[in-house]
Amino acid sequence: MMLWFVFALMTVAAIFAVLWPLSRGSRPQNDGSEAAVYKDQLDEIDRDVSAGLIGVSEAQAARVEISRRLLAAADNQRELPSGSNIRLRRAAAVMALVGLPVVAVAFYYPLGSPRLGDFPLAQRDRRPATTQPLDSLVAQVEQHLENNPADGRGWSVLAPVLARLGRYDDAVRAFHNSITYNGDSAERRADLGEAIAAAAGGVVTAEAKAEFERAIALNADDVKASYFLGLAAEQDGRSAEAASIWRAMLAKAPPNAPWRPLVQAALVRVGGSPAPALSDEAVAAAKDMNESDRSTMIRSMVDRLASRLKQNGDDVEGWLRLVKAYMVMGDPDKAKGALAEARQAVAKDPERLRQLNEGLKNLGLDG
Numbered sequence: 001m002m003l004w005f006v007f008a009l010m011t012v013a014a015i016f017a018v019l020w021p022l023s024r025g026s027r028p029q030n031d032g033s034e035a036a037v038y039k040d041q042l043d044e045i046d047r048d049v050s051a052g053l054i055g056v057s058e059a060q061a062a063r064v065e066i067s068r069r070l071l072a073a074a075d076n077q078r079e080l081p082s083g084s085n086i087r088l089r090r091a092a093a094v095m096a097l098v099g100l101p102v103v104a105v106a107f108y109y110p111l112g113s114p115r116l117g118d119f120p121l122a123q124r125d126r127r128p129a130t131t132q133p134l135d136s137l138v139a140q141v142e143q144h145l146e147n148n149p150a151d152g153r154g155w156s157v158l159a160p161v162l163a164r165l166g167r168y169d170d171a172v173r174a175f176h177n178s179i180t181y182n183g184d185s186a187e188r189r190a191d192l193g194e195a196i197a198a199a200a201g202g203v204v205t206a207e208a209k210a211e212f213e214r215a216i217a218l219n220a221d222d223v224k225a226s227y228f229l230g231l232a233a234e235q236d237g238r239s240a241e242a243a244s245i246w247r248a249m250l251a252k253a254p255p256n257a258p259w260r261p262l263v264q265a266a267l268v269r270v271g272g273s274p275a276p277a278l279s280d281e282a283v284a285a286a287k288d289m290n291e292s293d294r295s296t297m298i299r300s301m302v303d304r305l306a307s308r309l310k311q312n313g314d315d316v317e318g319w320l321r322l323v324k325a326y327m328v329m330g331d332p333d334k335a336k337g338a339l340a341e342a343r344q345a346v347a348k349d350p351e352r353l354r355q356l357n358e359g360l361k362n363l364g365l366d367g
Helices: 002-019 034-051 056-076 083-111 134-147 152-164 168-182 186-199 206-218 223-235 239-252 260-269 280-287 291-311 316-328 332-345 350-362
Strands: none
Touching: 034 056, 134 152, 152 168, 152 186, 168 186, 186 206, 186 223, 206 223, 223 239, 223 260, 239 260, 291 316, 291 332, 316 332, 316 350, 332 350
16 A cells, blocks of 8 residues: 555656646836836937937937837737636646546556556466476475464365375374364264274274264264274174175165175175165065075076166166176076076177176276
8 A cells, every 4th residue: 555655646746747837927127227217318309309419310310229129029919828728728737746546547457457466576487287297386385374373264175185195194183183173073083984994904993893884873864884884884894784784785676876885895805795786675585585495586587687688778777786696696607697688688788898898897806
């Protein structure tokens, strides 16, 4: 603000220096002009003639000369400037004094940048954010959070980035701060537990398990917390409990859930078997059947699934369920046959073929 004030004073001083002479009127001429002197000389000649000091002819010649000079003086006398001309010049000066800044501001606002922020010299060598390395951006965010430790949004942005960079201890601290300043939630607790487990080399420690249990208390359907609780059970040697947790997850999951292959692979790893999807009525009916009748019902459902896939082979998830079902039923030849049919059915669709191969890898088969 002080800088603008100095600039305004300098502008006013420059304008006054140029326009001051215009505001001053011309000096009035002395009343004792040449014309008055010549008139006095004519009167003096008449007195000299009356006194007989000069002759008539000399007086006549002197009058002619003085009259000639009187006429010349009258012709050379300039008209004095009027008061209206002085007022006009002063008005022009005032208009220039006021109008020049107004015109300058009028041009500056549309063409200039009056709201452009400061650009300190220390920041002028920084590259745009899109071209800076990730480590440099992380360092800037960390510096910001050192100066503003209560910025919850900053911690929530920084924490997952630190985890992806492998800085798990820093990520744990960042997730703790995110919970402190953003509030508790199942997602934040699950992320914190995952970071603690990653810092321990993939082992679900007691501290990590406690965070996953807190997440489940806040949201019983949290996928990440449920998966890691099953992993904790597996690491503790409680395979049946792990399989139970993961089966419950698959039962609730939509068919296109992106994490299904991961959980299915984990279930196979602990000796479980992701059976073909059954309706609630079928599950209830299967509970009252003996082992032979239950196997017959499951085989019948598998056959129906195989028939449906022969009519509509675009269902990648259905093919994967069919292959798994044959593996669980101990029929590897049919599993290989279903695999060949599945690849043939989706061969013209690269995306479905990729999904099929990824699902087969999770089953322990060649993708």
